[in-house]
Amino acid sequence: MEKRVTFRGWLLPLLLIAPQVVISAVFFFYPAAQAIWQSLFIPDPFGLSSQFVGLGNFEFLLSDKFYRASFVTTAIFSTLVTLCSMIPALFLAVIADRLIKGSGVYRTLLIWPYAVAPAVAGVLWLFMFNTRVGVVSWYLSQLGYDWNHVLNGTEAMGLVVVASAWGRISYNFLFFFAALQSVPKSVIEAAAIDGAHFWRRFFTIVLPLLSPTAFFLLVVNVVYAFFETFGVIHTITGGGPQQATTILVYKVFSDGFVGQDLGSSSAQSVILLIVVGLLTVIQFKYVEKRVHY
Amino acid sequence: MTKNLLGALAVTTVLSPVAALAQTEVQFWHAFTGRLGELVTAQVEEFNASQSDYVVVESHKGNYSETLNAGIAAFRASEQPHILMVFEVGTATMMSAAGAVRPVYEVMAESGASFDPDAYIGSVKGYYTTTDGDMLSLPFNSSTPVLWVNRDAMTAAGVDPDTDLSTWENVGVVLDQLKAGGEECPLVTAWQSWIHLENFSAYHDVPFASQDNGFAGLDTELMLNGPAQVAHLTAMGDWAKDGKFIYTGRRNEGGANFRAGECALFTESSAGYAGISSEAEFEFDVRPLPYWEAVTSEPQNTIIGGASLWVMEGHEADEYKGVGEFLSFLSSSDVQAAWHQNTGYLPITAEAGDATRAAGFYDDNPGTDIAVIQMTAKEPTANSKGLRLGSFDQIRGIIDEELEAVWSGDKTAQEAMDSAKERGDALLRRFESANQ
Numbered sequence: 001m002e003k004r005v006t007f008r009g010w011l012l013p014l015l016l017i018a019p020q021v022v023i024s025a026v027f028f029f030y031p032a033a034q035a036i037w038q039s040l041f042i043p044d045p046f047g048l049s050s051q052f053v054g055l056g057n058f059e060f061l062l063s064d065k066f067y068r069a070s071f072v073t074t075a076i077f078s079t080l081v082t083l084c085s086m087i088p089a090l091f092l093a094v095i096a097d098r099l100i101k102g103s104g105v106y107r108t109l110l111i112w113p114y115a116v117a118p119a120v121a122g123v124l125w126l127f128m129f130n131t132r133v134g135v136v137s138w139y140l141s142q143l144g145y146d147w148n149h150v151l152n153g154t155e156a157m158g159l160v161v162v163a164s165a166w167g168r169i170s171y172n173f174l175f176f177f178a179a180l181q182s183v184p185k186s187v188i189e190a191a192a193i194d195g196a197h198f199w200r201r202f203f204t205i206v207l208p209l210l211s212p213t214a215f216f217l218l219v220v221n222v223v224y225a226f227f228e229t230f231g232v233i234h235t236i237t238g239g240g241p242q243q244a245t246t247i248l249v250y251k252v253f254s255d256g257f258v259g260q261d262l263g264s265s266s267a268q269s270v271i272l273l274i275v276v277g278l279l280t281v282i283q284f285k286y287v288e289k290r291v292h293y
Numbered sequence: 294m295t296k297n298l299l300g301a302l303a304v305t306t307v308l309s310p311v312a313a314l315a316q317t318e319v320q321f322w323h324a325f326t327g328r329l330g331e332l333v334t335a336q337v338e339e340f341n342a343s344q345s346d347y348v349v350v351e352s353h354k355g356n357y358s359e360t361l362n363a364g365i366a367a368f369r370a371s372e373q374p375h376i377l378m379v380f381e382v383g384t385a386t387m388m389s390a391a392g393a394v395r396p397v398y399e400v401m402a403e404s405g406a407s408f409d410p411d412a413y414i415g416s417v418k419g420y421y422t423t424t425d426g427d428m429l430s431l432p433f434n435s436s437t438p439v440l441w442v443n444r445d446a447m448t449a450a451g452v453d454p455d456t457d458l459s460t461w462e463n464v465g466v467v468l469d470q471l472k473a474g475g476e477e478c479p480l481v482t483a484w485q486s487w488i489h490l491e492n493f494s495a496y497h498d499v500p501f502a503s504q505d506n507g508f509a510g511l512d513t514e515l516m517l518n519g520p521a522q523v524a525h526l527t528a529m530g531d532w533a534k535d536g537k538f539i540y541t542g543r544r545n546e547g548g549a550n551f552r553a554g555e556c557a558l559f560t561e562s563s564a565g566y567a568g569i570s571s572e573a574e575f576e577f578d579v580r581p582l583p584y585w586e587a588v589t590s591e592p593q594n595t596i597i598g599g600a601s602l603w604v605m606e607g608h609e610a611d612e613y614k615g616v617g618e619f620l621s622f623l624s625s626s627d628v629q630a631a632w633h634q635n636t637g638y639l640p641i642t643a644e645a646g647d648a649t650r651a652a653g654f655y656d657d658n659p660g661t662d663i664a665v666i667q668m669t670a671k672e673p674t675a676n677s678k679g680l681r682l683g684s685f686d687q688i689r690g691i692i693d694e695e696l697e698a699v700w701s702g703d704k705t706a707q708e709a710m711d712s713a714k715e716r717g718d719a720l721l722r723r724f725e726s727a728n729q
Contacts, residue, residue: 042727045386046393047369051726060723066716131541132550150542151701239690240543241697258358259687260365260386261723 032273038266045260057267066243067251067268071275074247077161078225084165085221086214089172094202096173097180107177114170118228122235125163149237153244156237160245163236164229172217179213180206211291219283226276248272316348319615320374324360324600326353328567329434332635340622347615357600358686361386364605368393373605375616378433380600381420382685385507387603388429389683389728395604395613396429397620403610404617412624412642416594416668420679421601424508430601431620434638436564437595437664438488440464440583444576446557450474454578461583464558465528468537471557478556480538483545486692487598488560488582489529490517495677496584497521498593507681511725515682515717517692518710521588526699526706533700540700543693562598563664566637570658579660581667593677595667599638639665683724688717 007013039057043050061067096106116124128136129149137147149155183206191201227249233239239246239254246254249272256265325333330353337351354363357380364377379387387394401408410418410428421430444454447467451474457463464480471479482488494501499521504513532538539556541547551559552572559565560582569577584592602623604616622628629645632638634654640646646665649655655662671677682688695709704712 042723044390044727045365046390048390048392051729053726060719064716064719132546132555150546151540151697238543240694241701242694242703254690255687257362258690259684259720260362261684261687261720261727263727264723 035266035269035273038262039270042261042263045262050263053263057263058271061264061267061271066246069243070246070248070251073157073243073245074226077157077164077229077245077247078222080157080161081164081168081225081229082218082221084161085168086172086217088165089169090176090210090214092169093173093176093180094206096177110173111170113167114174116167118164118167118231119235121167122160122163122232125159125166125232126236129159149241151241153241156241156245160229160233160236164225164232168221168224172221175213175217176210179210183209215283215288215291218287219280222279222283223276226272248275316346317609317611317615319347319349319376319612319619321349321351321376321378321602321619322354322360322364322374323351323378324354324357324380325378329636332632336623336628336632339628340619343622344618347618349615349619357383364603368605368607371607373607375605375608375612376619377603377605378600379430379603381598381679382689384421384430384601384679385681385683385685385724388681389511389724393606394429395606396427397431397602397604398427398429400604400613400617401620404614404621406614406617406621408617408621408624412644414639414641414643414646414665414669416673416677416679417597417639417641419673420597424505430603431624432597432601432641433599433623434564434632434636435597435599435641436562436638437597437668438484438492438560438582439563439664439667440580441551441559441561441565441569442578442580443551443554443557443559443573444578446476446554446575447471450476450557454576458558458580459583460586461525461528462586464583465532467558468532472535472537476557477536478539478550480532480558480560481541481547481550481556482538482559483547483561483565484598485540485543485696486689489525489696490522490692491680492582492595493525494519494522495594495596495673495679496582496592497588498674498676499588500676501680502682505675506679507683508675508678511683511721511728513682513721515688515714515721517717518707518714521585523706523710524588525585526696526710530699530702530706534702538700540697562637563639563661564599564637566661567635579663581663594669594671594673596677596679597639597668634661637661637664639668643669682721683728684720687720691716691720 040052040054041050042053042057092110096103096110099106113121128134129147131137131148131150140147147155149159187205188201191205196204226247229247230249230253233245233247233250234253237245239250248268252265252268252272255261255268321337323333333351337349341348354360360377361379361383364373364379367373398410410426413428413432417432417435418428421432422428440458442454442458447454447456450471452467452470456467458467468479491501494517499519500506500516502513502515502517504510507513529538533540539550541550545561545565547556547559548561548565548568550556551561552569554573554575563579566579582595602620604613624642626642626644626648629640629642630648630652633640633645633649640649650662692713695704695713698704699706699709
């Protein structure tokens with residue numbers, strides 16, 4: 001039986017949701033409406049004049065092959081960042097969960113990178129892989145590998161993915177670790193008595209029980225990869241070489257705030273809004289069906 | 294956090310001259326930090342101490358792009374400074390904003406401050422004047438590319454360090470010798486688009502864009518895919534393939550390699566002087582930028598990079614008088630000569646250059662006058678007056694991408710420049726329609 005609490009009257013429930021509605025209106029609906037409106041114009045940077053172009057900005061964008069390529073780049077980038085931040089996090093959480101002594105120390109150390117701001121993380125990784133003074137690139141050259149993310153798009157992509165995923169592993173670790181703690185011991189013990197070894201227990205019992213957490217992290221990490229990795233890309237590659245690391249949100253920034261092209265920038269925000277909306281619908285419609293609560 | 298800190302700093306800098314209430318305040322936003330920032334502060338303090346009617350308040354607003362953005366955002370919020378530093382790439386953006394900026398020649402005329410437009414070096418001034426010769430913004434820091442030579446590296450590779458490097462043909466031969474002599478980084482560059490396309494075009498008197506490089510109108514198209522440019526980039530691409538030209542990045546990353554003594558030749562701004570002279574532990578030389586003898590028997594002038602000061606609209610008349618006084622102070626011979634000697638930036642007036650020569654600075658620091666000579670030896674032509682293209686920051690980004698494709702061997706120089714033209718022209722058309 002489902003338990004339902006009902007309110008008498010309208011005032012209290014309205015009051016209770018009012019703060020959330022106001023916040024959404026001010027920080028989401030209003031700016032989103034502004035972006036949609038502005039995407040129909042080509043304004044000059046100073047806001048002195050603007051020209052109505054209808055869907056001209058969208059036409060301009062979609063006829064740009066680099067913009068279309070940026071969708072693929074974004075898809076590759078966010079998939080890699082999500083995988084590279086979730087799989088190691090899950091692995092570390094499982095290991096830390098098995099520890100009897102000193103798990104507190106490991107836990108603390110593993111959470112630290114989350115405190116590093118994306119732009120700072122970007123600079124840290126850039127230093128390690130700097131083609132001239134970088135420690136890692138020096139070791140690579142000793143092994144006979146010539147690291148040059150300045151010219152090599154694949155290497156640049158690898159570097160921004162690692163730098164973006166690194167701090168995120170801590171965040172995911174925290175959630176996986178908490179979820180692991182809440183897996184009922186009795187179920188695992190029963191399976192152990194039946195003769196299931198560790199990895200079998202993990203894949204048939206623990207993983208399905210972790211699926212709500214994993215789904216939550218999937219959504220959060222994809223959003224992270226889409227929107228918050230901007231600082232890392234800005235500090236490491238600036239979107240290059242040859243736009244190999246220009247993801248959609250980075251292009252919004254560089255066209256709007258470097259290029260002063262606010263019309264195109266707004267149109268890109270609108271497209272991004274649609275893309276993320278679609279992604280969320282897909283995630284909830286298809287992926288969530290496979291989640292057991 | 295950083296924002297709060299900057300905000301707090303901004304507030305304190307704004308509040309500090311409260312004691313002098315009778316004075317008119319002039320806000321000056323610039324993009325300089327470190328040594329250059331200190332020198333700007335010193336200039337402002339000197340001006341403030343020299344008179345009692347006006348107080349100039351300087352604040353640092355980030356790098357060039359950030360400063361321009363801060364100025365634009367402030368204008369939209371009606372909180373713009375009186376004086377905004379804008380890098381040369383943003384010139385067309387500022388010029389098209391007729392209601393947002395007040396041309397310097399008007400400010401000077403109204404303020405009654407002493408101002409002689411003819412005192413400024415033609416090729417510096419030309420970048421910031423209309424086709425009618427009216428000065429729109431005051432050149433502040435201007436530099437031009439030159440060739441830096443690590444003499445020790447040349448000797449180590451068995452090449453005579455006094456070899457003639459005035460043409461790219463000669464440089465090509467020297468690069469072969471350097472490579473054969475075991476030099477791992479024969480040539481490196483900074484600011485590739487600025488040096489190897491924009492300046493290259495001016496220096497060889499070929500157009501970079503139609504409509505006199507954008508000076509004559511907004512309906513301009515890029516012409517950087519001409520035979521001269523393509524030939525140069527093809528040679529550079531071949532050198533890159535053979536490991537004779539090492540690519541290090543879009544900005545001045547190569548400077549670190551050169552200053553550490555790792556590279557033999559380095560094409561970089563004349564303003565690299567301060568860094569190189571203080572860090573280099575080897576004998577170095579400054580040479581004029583090389584030219585292709587096959588294209589021209591005698592090179593034109595190079596063009597400038599750097600920033601100028603724009604006066605923003607929307608302030609009181611007496612404040613503009615203060616702006617005029619300050620700009621006139623900045624252009625004075627003593628201030629300019631000191632600035633030129635301290636930074637390696639060009640003097641913006643001929644008088645400041647003469648004063649520097651008379652003081653014996655060029656004799657004590659050989660090569661520091663090469664940039665001045667290179668800029669002033671010839672009267673600028675329509676191809677060498679400068680560039681005035683909208684969305685130029687983005688276009689440079691496109692050029693950088695296409696050049697990277699040449700260095701990595703993904704595209705031929707012709708393919709890359711054709712693509713750069715196509716993509717750049719699309720942005721120029723957008724800029725044209727935004728500013729009709």
